Amino acid sequence: MRPPGFWSADPGHPAARLLAPLGRAYGALTAARMDRPGERLPCPVLCVGNFTLGGAGKTPTALALAALLTEMGLRPAFLSRGYGGRLAGPVAVDPARHGAAEVGDEPLLLARLAPTIVARNRPAGARACLAAGADFIVMDDGLQNPSLAKDLALAVVDAGAGIGNGLPFPAGPLRAPLDRQWRHVGGLVLVGAGAAGEPLAREAERRGLPVHRATLATPGDGFAGRRVYAFAGIGRPGKFFDSLCAAGAEIAGRRAFPDHHPYxxxxxxxxxxxxxxxxxxxxxxxxxxxxxxxxVRARVRTLPVSLRLADPAPLRRQLAGLIGARRT
Known part of the structure; x- marks a missing residue:
């Protein structure tokens, strides 16, 4: 879906006020669901989620975390719902055999780095990860899904967008009231620069939670001076267009589609x-x-992005502590 403009406006916007009762009901139901206990696995489960609907950089964050875990000598596997794909799973993603219509777009990117399981039933998918030889599970999304107990959940926040008007869906972009979500989070990953993310960083620090600051890096090779027509169907297409400009491309035109748009x-x-x-x-x-x-893919250029942590050491220590706690 494409976020409506009033989600980033004042919470007193007429549309937000009209939808606020629905938002309170939806948010309360989601918050109550988050509080339910989940199935606990014999290996650590790390959830990479966000407070809001829409893109925040979860997939690049999940990839960066799996790379850190691999450097630490672990065998991570990704667990994804496979949003937009028709296969309920559990299914091991094979980019040579599966397409986005079957397993979703994000799992195809994750599977380039580590074994990736798509499953609507998260506990069943987690067991498939273990069967594939994983000793650490990285969930791409799922903060609000209680079916699987999480050893650690990191909330990814786009510093430029923050939490919009701070209201639950459909009055705003929050999946549940923020104060109810904080209790399920063990740290914040703040991506990019922007004033909107700073109140969340301060609140995380007030709660004694680490704030891991990061940026989305692009190689940009070959784009300087190149005339391009850019299109994107992601949570915040404007970030992609800005990255192209930063890479020196001449944007002759641009077109934004809804997130996960099936072309x-x-x-x-x-x-x-x-x-x-x-x-x-x-x-x-x-x-x-x-x-x-x-x-068509063969005729379209792509601009890769990766998450670059300002200081990986605190996150590495947090992961090491998580592993140590499981071993005691």
């Missing part, structure tokens, strides 16, 4: 025709690229 033939024909008319190369995100047919 139809008409979409692709229109994109290619506009790029041809503008005399520009088509460029998109890695997450969008895996949703394109192979023949």
């Amino acid at each position: 139809e033939a008409a979409d692709l024909a229109a994109l290619e025709e506009t790029a041809r008319r503008l005399g520009a190369d088509l460029v998109t995100t890695e997450k969008d690229a895996v949703r394109l047919p192979p023949d």
